[in-house]
Amino acid sequence: MTARGKLNKAQHKELDEISDEIASFEESNYPFQAENLKEMIELLMFTEKNKQMLRIQYILIFFFFSCVITNVFAQDERPLWQKLRYLSEEEMRQPFGNERQLTVTDPPSGFIKNVAEYEAMQGVLIRYPLGIPVDLVAEMSKDAEVITLVANTSQKNSAINLFTQNGVNLDNCSFLEAPTNSHWTRDYGPWFIFDGDGKPGIVDFPYNRPRPADDEIPITVATHLGINIFNMDLIHTGGNYMCDGHGNGASTDLIWEENPGKTVESVARIMKDYLGIETYHVLTDPLDDYIKHIDCWGKFLSPGKVLIGQVPTTDHRYQDFENVAEYFGSKISPYGIPFEVYRVFTPGLNQNTPYTNSLILNDKVFVPITGNQWDDEALDAYELAMPGYQVFGILYNQWYNTDALHCRTREIADLGMLYIDHKPLLGRQTFSPETLFEADIKAFSDKGIIQDSVFVHYSINEPAFERALMTQNEDGKWIFSLPGFTGGEEVLYYIEAVDSSGRRATHPFIGEAEPHRFIMDEWQVILDFDRDTIEFNSAEQMLSGIEWTIINQSVLPVTIDSFTYEPDPSISFELTCGELLPVQLQTGDSLSVLLRFLPPVPADGIHYFDSLYVHSGSSKFPVFVRADFGLNTEHTGLDVFTVLTFPNPASDQINFRFELSTAGLVELQVFDISGKLIHNHREYFHTGQNLMYWSFKERDLCAGPYHYVIRTDGNTSRGSILIQGKE
Template identity: 40%
Template sequence: MKFTYPFLLICFFASFTSVSGQQTTIQQPDYKRLHYLSAEEMLLPFRSNVDFTETPPPVGPVRMVGEFEPAQSVLIRYTFGIPYSLIREMAEDIEVVTLVTSNSQATTVLNLYINNNINTANCSFLIAPSDSYWTRDYGPWFVFDGLNQPGVVDFPYNRPRPNDDNVPPRVAQHLGINLFGMNVIHTGGNMMTDGLGKAASTELVYEENSQSNAQVDEKMLNYLGVSYDVIDDPLGDYIKHIDCWGKYLAPDKILLGSVPTNDSRYNDYEAIANYFATTNCSYGYPYKVYRVFTPGGNPATPYTNSLILNKKVFVPLTGSQHDNAAIAVYQQAMPGYEIVEVLYSGWIDTDALHCRTHEIADIGMLFIDHRPVYGEINNLDSIPVTAKILAHSGQELIADSLKLFYSVNGGEYYQTSLSLAIGNTFIAYIKNYDGNDTIRYYIAAADQSGRSMRHPYMAGLDPHTFTVGTVPIHELYLSADTVLFQFEYEQQFAVYNLTLNDIQIDSLTTDAFFLYPVQLPILPATITPGDSLMVTLEVIPGVAAFTPYAYYYDSIIAHSSIGSKTAVLKVNMDLLSSLSEKTNEQIKVHPNPFSNQVEFSFDIFTNAIQLPANLRIFNNAGKLIFRYDMQVLVGENKVVWDGKSSDGAIQPAGVYYYQLKVGENYYNGKLIRSNR
């Protein structure tokens, strides 16, 4: 098992003087373009069956950390593939961790840092043998599990370099965090994620694994919590690393390369750009697509192969006539960031700055999970803004720091406090605007560890933006057109009375098998003008294990004295299937598996003479096929399902799911119908 190796971390502190950095001009052979160490290594057979010990996945739901999220350090390797000027710039603000083979080599590198005027107070050394400087390709992937604990996900590296392949366990051990092994042959240069459950790679990941595509997707979901976008590579340079032509800049922004119209790859590049421009990001609207000209050649144009490190973006430059235009694209796409030009003769089109560095996520980061208000929204008296705020440091949030800042039509920013709604979710309201106004806003938070965070990251320099409809609405209104269950089992929405008269809410109904109301006042209930009714919904444990990498949609309807309003329910399938079944000794299901019929028996202990109950059966696609409503008495009760749908059709052998509701209690589980 490759997860148990000793390590040693050495920190040095010293004064230093300035010396020029190294520059090397080498005509790069093909093997370098493909991230091989030699022509001989390039000819070695591909390792399709790597000796790798897989662990169970993290407790779900899992969230993979994006490159643009807070980092505590950056991982590089000696001997270097980057200039001293880059190391010097990174060490100004963040710890630079250098992989070395021994104490002696660490001393050698320390002297090199001192001689090149690098801030050694921000330098440390991890003694771990490695084979190459491509830390991006073999370095650790960071996640937070369903318990909000940090971890490293390791994978079999797709190059025949056992020392490189052993680096992620060393990093996890150094950080003192969990290590998970995912048996999917991969490489970090072919992986990017938005930090909110989306990730993308080229088809290389399917080509290099003997598993089916569906099995690869399932593991990416289970270990990394990502819905996987696998895209045909347009580059035509055979390495098929996505960072050679694309990069997530934020959850809603992507940078893509472009080539001349007479380039044979032009249509492929444009098809990918059109795909992202018409595909919704995790925020619910299409990606903002930025293009940078990357025709390749000599000098190289590896502009998407940059590194985002907290508030700096390090962009590889080569002296090409296209360098200035590339910097301008970054400045347009990432206002507020410091765009750092890194001129170096060692960059090539398929191997540059991103390939040779790897951020180490801040394992105690302050995380704000917010889905922005966007587009044109209804003209309400106030607009709710909600966000989940998690302090992974374990320290308390600073109440006075939890703020919503908003500006109307470019004016000064107002601020209002966020108040706790439920769990880790906070809410505040935008007010004092008119129809047709443009609202810009951001969220701020800090915790007792000294960390602070903004959403979006550059706050007022790059705020969330939306417009208010012209005509005020006077009706029954739901605060969320879509109630999204992405990572949390509980979510809220509000029913607003926007009329001038009282409205009576008669009932809330849904056919959604996966949830029930948690906090709901006695209905019917009256909502006075301008007031609202808050409803909390919770996903029911253990009801499904349906098609992964997708969402299940349903609806909930508020019925009132002036009509009905519907909210869409959107549930992450992984959230449903990752929940454990709820068990209770009061209910017995027998036989299971069954062939003809299955019996549910349960005892009722209550002061009531009888209770309402219903049994619902769903097929493996989540479709309700059978429902039976009843009244049950105190004592022993039995109900039988004969394996038929409500209209009498015999159901085939397979997996089914039941939901038995007795009074306010739910019991859920899996049924298996065997062949007759």
């Protein structure tokens, strides 16, 4: 029995009041249980007879308690129910149920495009009474429709009066009369898609708060816009979801916690079926806070960029934030390369720095700022990551680390969007003399694309842009091939399109202010020969010569400038090709060259020469030349058909197995690709099967092909071996 059983009635009442104050802490991950604190208070109440002293003890206990949890909640002094975006403590304690009894529908048909925040928007959804400063409304209304949810005509008139007094462009304002429970339009607002027929729609879900009025808003907006709505059976919230418009979505593992009856696979399947999400990134929340919404620490900025918050190295959450940044940095973006990860400093805790909780509205970015020392740095981070955009710092004293500007706004997709789908050329590109630009372009307005208004704007090694008309091929793709590359060019480019509705779109979204960029690799001269080795086996053949062929396998014409060689000084030879050098070869063309020795030539013996080199510009290509006299002499001895090499390829030793019909000396010679002798060994072997080995473990040899010759007094065997690089 605890001390509670010995308290008087008044003390019981006081304890109940205090218990109510600490009850909200019971669900938190503190290093102790709130019930333990409650028992401490009971004990003090029982033993303390002086009520004034009792109050002092209460104060001391709560002072100690508040010190312990300062590191957890110092950034936000609001009650827990407010931090969790509940409307009251009672609502927070209310078991969640589908208050609206949402009826699940079939998913959209065909290929589904989930619209990303950084794509074209026609407006933004907010709620009155406002949860945002009115100057933000004024700025958004300059070039986008502001749709304001109001409960009735009286609220509408109040909103109009407020907007008029503060310079809001009422021509770009509309009002939807619908009851709401809260101003968090991000959390309960509509998610936009285009279905396989190119029709816009809204995907709805059971909102993860017991607010039936808020939960009806997607239906209200769909009716207002005259578009289809699709209901998925997945408890969710807009603040815990972001997408890149190309089949990637992301949330924290709150999505799994709030759908305990579903497997990880079934959650992913629903996201794919209704939103077209092929890859659903579900991450542990690095914020280590109560809300677990991804927009409190991360944001897709474009198909290739993501912004992640950052905390000091001394912060216990530091590694969690770094892990998330590294995670995205390791994932391939829709552009075919890893995501570019940008960071913004969000120390939080005892100051509000909710900088990732921003809103992208076409070419404007609205960043919540709170008047602290990190505001300017945050705005700089956005300007670095999003050149060409207008970055606005929105100062407000009601922004919190887990509840700011993004939470209280919801962009409305442009239902007639002109959409350019293009996988950009980025980084270093393998050389090609011409480059193909290709895009799929869709006018969701069904007004049609103006054929002579689709361009590639490009710049090669200079700041000025040129433009070239793209044409539509038989597959419906828009293409343009840019010729004239010679290697090493830096290319900046963007694609532009116009449709008959008057819409203009560029890719990337911001166009010339941040064009795509690639560098064309230097092109390589590639020459091939019809034989690896030019081999002479008689004095007569040396004098008459051997013809061999050079083939240009390069993507561009090459010029054969000269031939060089370093032969045995006692022997001379010449090359003739029927044309005076230099000779230009077009791609695929060949050149025949005659190589012959000049007299006198040795009548007998074996001679090896270094490689003959073919020069083209700064490139040179070796051809192995070998002269072996006496090959036609009749001998017996080595059975050339039974020489085996193993292992081949080899990394440290290779074995040669052969059969002798007569005992005698056997010579092994190994040559590198240039013809240089690198190994020579002679050994006596008996009749029958024999094994000779060559160990090169201690030698620093280049990986690649090598030639070998095995000789006896009676015959010769040749072949190739391959040396592998050492691990």
